[in-house]
Amino acid sequence: MHPRSQNGDVELPGGARCGALCGVDQKKIEHQTEFDVIVIGGGAVGENVAARAVQGGLRAVIVEAELLGGECSYWACMPSKALLRPGSALAAARRVPGAREAVTGRLDVAEVLKERDAIASDWKDDGQLDWARSSGIAVIKGTARITGPRRVRVEDADGTREITAVQAVVVCTGSAPRTPPIPGLDEIRTWTSRDATSARSVPRRLAVLGGGPVGVELAQAWARLGSNVTLINGGPRLLQSFEDFAGELVAEGLREDGVEVLLDTTLERVGAEAGGIALRTDEGRRIKADELLVATGRSPATHAIGLDVVGLTPGEPLRVDDSGQVTGIEGSWLYAAGDVTGRAPLTHQGKYAARVVGDVIAGRAAGTPEARSASPWSRFAATADHTAVPQVVFTDPEVAAVGFTADAARQAGLRTRVVDLDIAVGGSSVHAKDYRGRARMVVDEDRRVLVGVTFAGYDVAELLHAATIAIVGEVPIDRLWHAVPAYPTISEVWLRLLEKYGL
Ligand SMILES: Cc1cc2nc3c(=O)[nH]c(=O)nc-3n(C[C@H](O)[C@H](O)[C@H](O)COP(=O)(O)OP(=O)(O)OC[C@H]3O[C@@H](n4cnc5c(N)ncnc54)[C@H](O)[C@@H]3O)c2cc1C
Numbered sequence: 001m002h003p004r005s006q007n008g009d010v011e012l013p014g015g016a017r018c019g020a021l022c023g024v025d026q027k028k029i030e031h032q033t034e035f036d037v038i039v040i041g042g043g044a045v046g047e048n049v050a051a052r053a054v055q056g057g058l059r060a061v062i063v064e065a066e067l068l069g070g071e072c073s074y075w076a077c078m079p080s081k082a083l084l085r086p087g088s089a090l091a092a093a094r095r096v097p098g099a100r101e102a103v104t105g106r107l108d109v110a111e112v113l114k115e116r117d118a119i120a121s122d123w124k125d126d127g128q129l130d131w132a133r134s135s136g137i138a139v140i141k142g143t144a145r146i147t148g149p150r151r152v153r154v155e156d157a158d159g160t161r162e163i164t165a166v167q168a169v170v171v172c173t174g175s176a177p178r179t180p181p182i183p184g185l186d187e188i189r190t191w192t193s194r195d196a197t198s199a200r201s202v203p204r205r206l207a208v209l210g211g212g213p214v215g216v217e218l219a220q221a222w223a224r225l226g227s228n229v230t231l232i233n234g235g236p237r238l239l240q241s242f243e244d245f246a247g248e249l250v251a252e253g254l255r256e257d258g259v260e261v262l263l264d265t266t267l268e269r270v271g272a273e274a275g276g277i278a279l280r281t282d283e284g285r286r287i288k289a290d291e292l293l294v295a296t297g298r299s300p301a302t303h304a305i306g307l308d309v310v311g312l313t314p315g316e317p318l319r320v321d322d323s324g325q326v327t328g329i330e331g332s333w334l335y336a337a338g339d340v341t342g343r344a345p346l347t348h349q350g351k352y353a354a355r356v357v358g359d360v361i362a363g364r365a366a367g368t369p370e371a372r373s374a375s376p377w378s379r380f381a382a383t384a385d386h387t388a389v390p391q392v393v394f395t396d397p398e399v400a401a402v403g404f405t406a407d408a409a410r411q412a413g414l415r416t417r418v419v420d421l422d423i424a425v426g427g428s429s430v431h432a433k434d435y436r437g438r439a440r441m442v443v444d445e446d447r448r449v450l451v452g453v454t455f456a457g458y459d460v461a462e463l464l465h466a467a468t469i470a471i472v473g474e475v476p477i478d479r480l481w482h483a484v485p486a487y488p489t490i491s492e493v494w495l496r497l498l499e500k501y502g503l
């Protein structure tokens with residue numbers, strides 16, 4: 001079988017699609033000093049840029065400082081979902097009478113961690129290196145820094161060397177956790193999401209700072225594995241970028257798992273104490289923990305990649321147009337994709353942008369006029385970033401949302417109508433006893449199309465793609481009426497939403 005990238009998911013079956021470097025001795029390639037495309041950072045996004053450039057006939061190299069596959073494979077999406085899934089499966093069985101009686105045990109922590117290790121490939125990237133190299137993508141292990149237009153310096157254990165790009169340099173360096181300025185925080189050892197996704201034992205007491213996707217997912221994962229978890233969130237609700245009811249349902253789910261959820265709360269001070277960490281909240285409450293996970297957001301990783309040399313500001317996101325080209329740079333040679341751009345910091349959306357960038361660079365090198373104009377909704381523009389970014393938060397209950405929230409749509413000046421509904425259909429009643437869930441659709445009344453949809457409830461993740469298709473396809477709501485959901489599925493909620501709208 002052809003090697004497959006775990007999250008790059010571009011299968012290059014060799015031969016013609018494998019590109020200019022295919023079949024050439026890898027060692028020789030990696031000592032070359034000139035490539036068509038240099039990709040800095042080999043996360044899911046960088047891998048996809050390189051794969052598309054190679055499919056377009058270009059010679060591409062990825063420079064990766066750590067593990068090929070990046071955050072998502074080893075310390076983010078995949079291991080966090082591996083930690084969550086056993087708890088969700090167990091809870092799902094317990095919601096079904098008859099199955100519930102058969103499930104009497106607790107999670108087997110050792111087995112969960114073993115499976116998590118396997119899903120994170122034991123933090124080894126051999127499989128991804130095999131995939132890249134057999135796909136004709138050169139990989140250099142080292143830290144890259146831009147030294148001028150089309151020029152990059154690579155530093156590794158053996159020293160430094162300069163490589164140049166004939167066509168383009170693409171920055172895909174991702175993001176890094178942001179640490180809030182809390183007195184005492186920099187004096188103690190805390191968990192980042194890397195520690196929380198790769199830990200080898202369950203902390204007895206875990207404090208989680210931040211109620212975004214990282215905070216809520218990892219709070220629930222460790223609570224279900226046996227930790228006594230306190231979640232502290234600065235804002236009045238969890239998951240603040242989603243509809244209000246999503247954060248409320250997730251807070252309810254966390255509390256049922258024994259998580260103490262503190263809202264509108266910040267930390268005034270933290271410090272080490274015998275055998276753990278002492279936290280003091282702004283209301284004077286004292287909390288003791290064995291570990292403190294800081295999950296208060298991320299910043300683009302642009303501090304040390306040489307942006308000053310080309311007139312950009314280190315630490316800032318790399319602003320790009322829809323073709324992925326960095327704005328404010330002359331000569332069409334600098335591109336970026338993924339978390340580093342700050343556009344839509346999610347793996348799937350970064351990979352979408354990556355496919356665009358790879359195709360744009362190859363298309364422009366070949367003189368394809370469509371690649372130069374990159375018109376909206378062509379395959380040379382990441383147009384969906386503006387209106388149709390899907391996201392699932394894999395807690396139990398789940399949150400699945402795409403497009404505008406009701407507030408965001410109003411702020412964007414759209415004349416909207418909002419339809420809310422509890423998810424209570426034939427499919428949900430069979431799926432779980434006392435199924436709990438809620439759905440919202442936001443309709444642009446002028447165009448009579450959907451601009452936003454949110455589902456929050458048990459096992460709603462797979463409902464989302466239908467909503468994404470409806471928004472991207474701008475399916476008129478009167479035509480959507482003819483997309484009949486199968487009975488009895490939870491998708492029947494679509495029918496009820498449209499009925500409530502008035503169809
Ligand atoms: C705990 C957690 C869970 C998440 N879960 C999900 C999820 O379920 N679904 C989802 O869509 N998103 C999820 N995300 C977000 C997702 O992980 C990111 O959007 C995604 O990893 C971004 O990919 P990227 O390739 O842009 O960056 P990264 O994956 O961070 O890759 C960047 C790569 O660049 C390398 N690099 C950096 N600087 C240099 C340099 N100077 N030279 C060479 N190499 C360099 C790094 O070593 C790294 O390998 C999660 C994030 C976290 C923290």
Ligand SMILES: NC(=O)c1ccc[n+]([C@@H]2O[C@H](COP(=O)([O-])OP(=O)(O)OC[C@H]3O[C@@H](n4cnc5c(N)ncnc54)[C@H](O)[C@@H]3O)[C@@H](O)[C@H]2O)c1
Binds near residue numbers: 180209211233238240
């Ligand atoms: N399933 C998924 O798609 C998934 C899962 C995890 C992470 N991610 C992505 O990773 C990125 C990072 O996620 P995140 O949750 O770290 O960031 P975030 O910015 O989404 O959330 C940070 C949270 O921390 C809170 N906060 C900030 N400072 C605080 C302070 N001093 N005290 C208390 N609370 C404070 C904020 O109110 C906010 O709720 C996001 O882009 C997210 O979408 C996605």
